[in-house]
Amino acid sequence: MRSSKQYVNLSHNKVENHLKTLQNEFEEEVVPTDTVTYKLRQFFWSNFFGFVYHYFKSRFGKRYPYQSYPKDGDSGVYRIPNDATLALLSDWATDTIESDLVGRLVARYQADYTLHLGDVYFVGAPKEIRANFLNPDASWPWGTQGSLALSGNHEMYSNGRGFFEELLPRMGVDQAGVRVSQKAGFFCLENDHWRIIGLDTGYTSVRNPIMEIINPPDCRLKDSQVQWLREQVKLGDSSDSRGLIFLSHHPVFSVFRNAFPKPGEQLREILGKANRPVAWIYGHEHRMVIYHTQQLKNSLTVHGRCIGHGGMPVELKAPETHDPIYFMDDRIRTRLRRRDVSYNGFAYLTLQGPNAVMKYIDVEDTMIFQENWRVENGAVIVEKADAV
Template sequence: MKTTGKRSRTQLLNTPRDSARSLQLTHDVRYAGDFLESRFWRWLGEYLRTVLSGRDRFREYDLSDPQAGVYVMPNVASVALASDWGTGTISAYRVRDEILRLKPDITMHLGDVYYVGNQEEFDDYFLGDDDWPRGSLEPAGDITALPTYALNGNHEMYSGGHAYFRSIREHFGQEASFFCVENEYWRIVALDSGYSSKLIPGLELLPWWVRLQAQNIQWLQRNVLSSTDTRPILLLSHHQWFSAFESEHGKLGRDLGTDPRFLLWFWGHEHRLAGYGAYQAHPKGPKIRGRCIGHGGMPIEDIHMPVKRERNLVFYDRRAAGSVDGTQVGYCGFALLDFDREALVISYVEETGKVLLREKWIRTEDGARGEVVDYDPELLTLERPIDQLVA
């Protein structure tokens, strides 16, 4: 476990979702009194510099190569997913320790290194040997998958995304912020919903502004969806397409189309654990089962938030693990995907190592069939019968 550089949960709680105020936190400008000190000028200078220098270049693939951005993993492999992990909190490092205990072949971070994902924050809270857990896979022969991947989030883009794009290339060998990792039975497809979060100040606060870049969509159509096989697709993105709790990013799903191979969609951004039954938020988007795992390192906030019933929410975790500044916060955690040829078992694990729920999917001729293997009704709040999760 990391012993230096930890942040307290108080520092992270209620982190704002806009670039100006996130950058304030990076420069430790928290209170009105701080504005009278020199930190204010440092923050203002950096903010103006970020706004004026704009975003880093969006990394693209050569689309004349139908394999560009497509990596092959073994038919038997484990993949750990966590989101909003780059916080530096004790809970984040507990999640890290639990991930490493399970020795996944591949790890994927679904985005957000706080507060603005600049190089210093990447170095301090993400890239060190004792930070984000690396996968153990060693690519060889037909196996081209990397052991570690990181998706782009809104907070990375608040500093323009420069440190993010540099870090994924230099540290993980990852060419772009979107990719497909597949075997003979399953496909994991990661999208970049974060890049649109920084362009004009304040625009990132408009939910409908979050979108995929044109090259990301073209690549998806040409290099992933154009194949005629029936392998189920597990989508990953930082932002949620829909939510029973918070704002929704409607454009994300509409850009994907209604391809029936879309099975599950893992996302973060919302700091909670929640699972949805099949839901089609827009007729132009997929009917898909959402899995919110944005509780990788941020304290789960608003644990008693009211629920929008019509989103087909099946379960969520609203237990209080403790209180920070008078606000109740929940547990952090992650998901582990265990692929064994036709079978896929997904475990939702909390920072204490406890498994809250396990779902199993079996690849069939025309898709996949699911069941909930076990779950703890004492720990999870059910909004619907648990079998709805996989229906």
């Protein structure tokens, strides 16, 4: 179990995240009765040599090979019932008291599907995937019909090995009574009225340090993912008038930090001219925000929702502008390291034929926002949205 204090002000700096991973291992190794000399020696070995080795291996080593779905067989497109419940958690895997509380609360809702939108801390190393996510005491709330995961940037700080080798084989959904394990970092859950498409933006969010200076990562959808969207999901089929709900780790729109518009531009190209409004749910920023509907430049018309408040200390920094914000949870829950933090929580989506209800529930099981969506000729319409 980690302390949430360790996560206050955690940056996207890879050096800091690798260092924190090793510091954590060190703290687990030593016991209070160890002598000072022993502690110092351990610290030196673990933090200095360990850090240099792990950092360079991860940052300059090869990323884990990108995984895609085969042309025949498991296509990553899974059928779900017309009435289904889905719990969505993002930036959850911190292995803290907060992540445990959220995990156990979600479990009580017994959702059909539970989805993680990415970020296993600090660097998503295999050991951290097991400790923060897969071990029973990490409290991941398994869906009754399955669980799926997207990659964030943190999983890729260790080149994605933990994500692809440890996490994905344990994720999967039931299809006609058979459990199908997750093969790639993207997926589609669909019924007669909705398509919920999980996008991988994590793999392309990190490059080796030299390449990051020359060509900063833009979280673009890799070619094989675009090909999957075109050929297996058939996203460009204009006769398909189901409502689209995209999930990704990185925000396509934000007023707090840099957003990542590239995936939206790529989807616009696949979807063609018909600009049907879509819902897009994302994390990465550790806060809960409902945006007004935005027509993004060269991209889609998006109902953007940030739910990165799963397990990290929830930031309370004021936005640059309030204009596009419809609702934001800015209640102060507590103070950590002299910083006010807000409430952790998750989103709970209930599909009921062409209608859907999205509830935003905090760690104390208080519903703080609820909205009703409806599909009409392929467009997702927000019928009613209210702070509770």
